[in-house]
Amino acid sequence: MEQKTNFKALSTKAKLQYIWDYYKLPFIIIAAIAVVIGSVALQISSYEPPLFNVIMFNCNHAVDTTAVGFYDFLDEEAIEHTDAAVALTSTLNFAENSSTTMYDRQTLTTLLYAGGQDILMGTGDVYMAYVEQNVLMDLRDALSPETIQKYEDSLIYSTVEETGETYPCAIELNGNSWLKKYDYYDNCYFGIPYGAGNLELAKQFAEYLLAK
Numbered sequence: 358m359e360q361k362t363n364f365k366a367l368s369t370k371a372k373l374q375y376i377w378d379y380y381k382l383p384f385i386i387i388a389a390i391a392v393v394i395g396s397v398a399l400q401i402s403s404y405e406p407p408l409f410n411v412i413m414f415n416c417n418h419a420v421d422t423t424a425v426g427f428y429d430f431l432d433e434e435a436i437e438h439t440d441a442a443v444a445l446t447s448t449l450n451f452a453e454n455s456s457t458t459m460y461d462r463q464t465l466t467t468l469l470y471a472g473g474q475d476i477l478m479g480t481g482d483v484y485m486a487y488v489e490q491n492v493l494m495d496l497r498d499a500l501s502p503e504t505i506q507k508y509e510d511s512l513i514y515s516t517v518e519e520t521g522e523t524y525p526c527a528i529e530l531n532g533n534s535w536l537k538k539y540d541y542y543d544n545c546y547f548g549i550p551y552g553a554g555n556l557e558l559a560k561q562f563a564e565y566l567l568a569k
């Protein structure tokens with residue numbers, strides 16, 4: 358029969374060694390959990406939400422599209438920002454016969470109706486479908502009268518079903534130098550969704566873009 362260790366009779370050093378031998382596995386597990394919790398807490402405490410949320414669907418390079426054009430805008434306008442200031446969604450593609458079209462449509466709808474998106478760029482019937490759903494704000498509330506007048510022949514109008522009122526909610530961009538510089542689109546529609554997370558910055562970008 359194994360003799361039970363007389364803990365009281367052990368020296369201080371022996372007691373410490375005994376405790377370590379007996380409890381080292383729980384100690385290691387607890388320490389590992391503490392490290393993980395501390396790491397997660399640090400990430401949460403240091404997290405900063407994006408300054409600018411942009412959706413660009415059907416753009417020229419989809420997954421290879423970068424936000425460099427938007428960072429250049431922030432720099433040119435002397436707007437302070439972090440390296441993660443722009444959240445760009447550019448992988449949504451609505452090409453004919455695409456196997457991902459339904460999933461991408463659900464994703465886009467979720468993003469727009471959840472709010473927080475500042476800019477919506479895209480092409481084709483899909484964009485016009487969202488125009489009809491009144492998800493884009495009245496550009497008269499976002500742009501200067503001079504800019505509205507400049508693009509009066511390129512304005513896209515949405516109709517409020519209940520009242521029959523129409524308002525300009527998007528602009529068709531053709532030959533825009535900013536779009537060409539970063540090869541985002543040859544031409545596209547541009548608008549600001551309702552519920553923009555940073556409306557003032559969206560307005561500032563709109564004037565910047567439309568001056569190009």
